[in-house]
Amino acid sequence: xxxxxxxxxxxxxxxxxxxxxxxxxxxxxxxxxxxxxxxxxxxxxxxxxxxxxxxxxxxxxxxxxxxxxxxxxxxxxxxxxxxxxxxxxxxxxxxxxxxxxxxxxxxxxxxxxxxxxxxxxxxxxxxxxxxxxxxxxxxxxxxxxxxxxxxxxxxxxxxxxxxxxxxxxxxx
Numbered sequence: 213x214x215x216x217x218x219x220x221x222x223x224x225x226x227x228x229x230x231x232x233x234x235x236x237x238x239x240x241x242x243x244x245x246x247x248x249x250x251x252x253x254x255x256x257x258x259x260x261x262x263x264x265x266x267x268x269x270x271x272x273x274x275x276x277x278x279x280x281x282x283x284x285x286x287x288x289x290x291x292x293x294x295x296x297x298x299x300x301x302x303x304x305x306x307x308x309x310x311x312x313x314x315x316x317x318x319x320x321x322x323x324x325x326x327x328x329x330x331x332x333x334x335x336x337x338x339x340x341x342x343x344x345x346x347x348x349x350x351x352x353x354x355x356x357x358x359x360x361x362x363x364x365x366x367x368x369x370x371x372x373x374x375x376x377x378x379x380x381x382x383x384x
Contacts, residue, residue, distance in 0.1 A: 239368040241268020249363055251351065251375060252276045254284050259346035261379045263287065266372050273305040278314055285318070299323050299337075301344040307334075354378050 235241070239249045248269030253261045263283045267276055285296070299321035307327045312334075315322050323341050326334045355361040357378045365371035 236268060237368065238366070239266040239268055239371070241270035243269040249368070249371065250276075251354070252280055253347060253350060254280050255347050255350055257343070257346070259350045260382045261350060264372075264375060264379060266368055266375070274308050274311060277302070277306050277308075277311050281311075281314060281318075296320050299340060301341060301347075303344065304328075350379075350382065353382065 235247075240247045241249070250267050250269055250271060250273075252265045252267060252273065254263040255261050263280050265276060265280060265283075281300075296318050297320050300315045300323065302324045304325055304327050306324050307330070312322050312324065321337075321340075322334075323337050323344075325336050325341060354375065357374070359365070359374055360371075360378055363371055365374065
């Protein structure tokens with residue numbers, strides 16, 4: 213009898229862990245409004261997506277940024293085009309020393325405003341920063357598709373496929 217109760221308790225724990233990893237695998241995260249997903253993108257100067265990824269709604273943007281940057285470099289190597297952008301624009305959420313060091317070590321200019329609570333404020337080109345709205349416009353155009361704005365798809369794979377299809381229209 214004791215063995216069965218132990219197995220049940222372990223089974224219960226494993227079930228909870230599987231639910232958590234399942235939610236992470238399906239890019240679902242709990243935020244204030246409930247379950248949600250985030251679309252992360254790197255775009256060119258015209259606002260066309262170059263690299264896209266999907267994560268849970270509670271995940272911080274800075275945790276995904278280095279992976280996106282490495283993906284951009286890898287895709288450029290496959291396509292045999294210049295990998296390093298001239299400048300990298302981002303909002304205050306991307307102001308982390310490690311990410312800024314990654315950008316500067318690649319030879320690109322950092323156009324990310326420093327957070328207000330930084331002890332040593334960094335200089336950034338405010339005129340160039342005004343072009344960051346290209347990314348926000350991309351998300352606005354993507355979310356004109358109701359299927360993307362409300363995430364009708366249950367699986368992350370299908371949802372991401374619709375994001376890719378919608379982003380293809382940006383190139384035409």
